Amino acid sequence: MDALTALHNRVSTGKLTEPAPTEQQRKNIFLAALRAADHACLRPWRFLLVEGEGRERLGGIFLKAAEQAEGAALTEAQRQRTKAMPLRAPLIIVAITRLQEHPKVPHLEQHMSTAGAVQAMLTAAYAEGIGAYWRTGPLAGNPLVAEGLGLANNERIAGFIYCGTPDKAPRQAPDLAVDEFFSYWGAH
Structure with missing residues (x-):
């Protein structure tokens, strides 16, 4: 798949199953992040x-x-659903931002760089025929999750990227009108 086709048509794929991406597919996805x-x-x-x-x-x-976080007020159904979250896909990539002090690169820009890396991985996965989606939510910012994953004090979870084989063909990307999102400013 060429780059523009992947960029124009990528969509998240929520229903994922085995197998996980192959070693070559992973390498292509990982290289895109970099x-x-x-x-x-x-x-x-x-x-x-x-x-x-x-x-x-x-x-x-x-x-x-x-x-x-809930003060142990979870129902049994909520407990089971929470515990099963990582079983939604055969591979989860935890994206982590390593915040560094730099005179010209604020932390916000470092978070955005990580987001760019995640978007590149999602597009590469789509191009490889791999289903993928990006999740955040309260668990991504939870200190116990960060501790359990061994994050350093300067690291933050940017999200969980679920990857696997799509259970069905991806939905078609919505046809959005470019002029609703882009406009000229000033003289042109």
Whole structure:
């Protein structure tokens, strides 16, 4: 698939199953992340791969964090759903921003660089025929999840990228009118 086709048609794919991306597909997805815009070449991102039994361990971390956040008021159904979240896909990529002090690159820009890396991975996954979607939510900002994943004090979770084989063909990207989002400012 050529780059413009992937960029113009990429959509998130929520229903994912085995198998996970192959080693070659992963390499292509990972290389795409490393081309994100990156002021001062800080490379303010890193990624954890969670698969196999690691997904169940991550589910345990999610459950512990959710119980603490909710004051242990979760119903049994909520407990089971929270614990099963990482089982939605055979591979989860945890995107992490490593915040660094830099006189010309504020933390916000470092977060945006990580977001650019995630978007590049999503587009590369689409081009490879891999289903993928990006999730954040309260667990991404939960200190117990960060601790359970071994994050340093200067690291923040940018999101969980779920990857796998699409359960069905991806939906068609919506046809948006470019002129509703782009306009000229000043003289042209």
